[in-house]
Amino acid sequence: MADNNSLVGGEFLLQQINGRVIAVQVLVMIFLCINIFLIVTFFKKECFYTTARYILFAVTLLSDSLILIMSDVLLILSYFQFTMQVWLCIIISVVVLLELTVTPVTLTAMTLERYVAICMPLRHGQLCSTRSSLHCILIIHGLSSVPCIVVLSTFFASAPLGLYKQYRGCSVEMFILYRWQDHIRSAVSQFYFLIMCIIIVFSYVKIMTVAKAASGENKKSTWKGLRTVILHAFQLLLCLARLWCPFIETAVHQINLKLFNDVRYFNYILFSVAPRCLSPLIYGLRDENFLHALKSYGFFDLYKRNIRQGRLIIFQQKSCTMH
Template sequence: MKNSCLHSLEHVILSFLKNFITFAIAIIIIFINGTFVYTYFKSHVFQRDPRYVLYIHLVINDMIMLTIAVALQIMAYTLPLKLAPCCILLSSKTFFFINSAPLNLAGMALERYIAVCKPLHHVQICTVQRTYGFITLIWAISLMPSVTDVIFLVATQPLSIFSRNVICYESNISTHLPLCRPQGLLLCFVFLTVLITYLNVLWAARAASGLNQASARNARNTILLHGVQLLICMSSFVFPFIDIMLVTTWPEKRSTILFTTYLISGILPRLLSPLIYGVRDKTGKILFVSLL
């Protein structure tokens, strides 16, 4: 009996520590991103630049997705949810993931490609109005999986199933309901887009000279960093297999392994966007200085 109580107490302490660590990291990331968002809306210079319109859209989506992800983690440890609100939260997380990582990164890479490879047409093609139109298209595409989920579930499942209590995390829900998850296909498409734009900018950088070469080199490095972002996002599909291998090897450390890989693949990448544009980008350094 005593050993059972000690084991329960240890489980509660570990659960609290995991939630506290995740919550603390999320608050720091949201604070940094929120400062960038605040500075953006205070400056008309950034609002008139299409690349920063896309950038701030990416940051806002990351903030919302991070908030939902942390809320889902805390609820998974503390209280069960009805299946209906759980599906809504998971679909929302998927929506903001597609909204930010794959499609927004593709738009940002294409903008850099046009700026370097078609500089005479950049002002005409990459306008703020067209950028908002592209963002609207991103939202429409991102909504499709969620709308498909709702139509499919209502058509195939009895309504009574949505009143069940469940521990709300995706691998658990997939045993109850099959949901539409096209992230893998989108990520592959965007990866090809980023790769093609990077190669074109690389060739342009080699052919350019003087200031044009420096501009092309900066654009090439920016696209390369977007590729790194994308690879980290794609790693979320690899980590489940890594989890299986690690848990099989060290089954007694299952909880620690799953928590660590979750932090690496799900939480920390949300900090990359402000670092890429806030630290290395010359104009973005104004945003970074605002943190100091």
């Protein structure tokens, strides 16, 4: 009887996980389609790929799309218990670790861009030129590579040579062989979190000061920039909250396996998938120029053209009837 109950419980858990995997696939496909549409729109107009904030926006879209694809692939491999050699997992993990940090660092750079645009408008053209934006992208990826280098360096220093040819399930946690490695990774992550929070708060306070002193159109524009900084802060908080998820999941795993699966699924949706869908909301829909471009190149414009063509055909038919 106990064996039957265990079998039924296992089948139920498998069906539940299967449903969750399907739900993740749907969400990932939706967000990827939206991101691809936004990326295509970005390259359609010259004013987008020559403006600093839109260039940084495109970087977040590319990074988020890559993270969605890679994390989804790892999720499917984990679900089917697929293993690979450790050296191949290292190559995949380098991309994942790098891009996980690129998004919050880019959001911080976008916040600084808004600070310069509102608080230092006379120097904005010089500091946020296209060339400066390209240099900024290199700096972003350089800073984002530091946590990845730290994690892999501690792994290479402690892993035996025979480990690289072993077959294991690919995950970032695989590189944590000893407790001290986890402490180093946590220290680096918290240091980045502290620096980013200081930059966000500093920008918010400075923009708030300018907003109170501004008037008319400048006041409206400044408050809009302030709301963008707040949204960046919320998105950044979700991205950085992902750093604490492994600690929570490890503690829950020791208590109950079913609760562990629930918590891990919740963390993945809220802290991995959700932050990647906020970029289209913040810039793709709130920005007037980008929204206008989306309408021009999207289904709305196609729909309007069909209506105009239909009206033209009806008008021509009426003209022929009258003649």
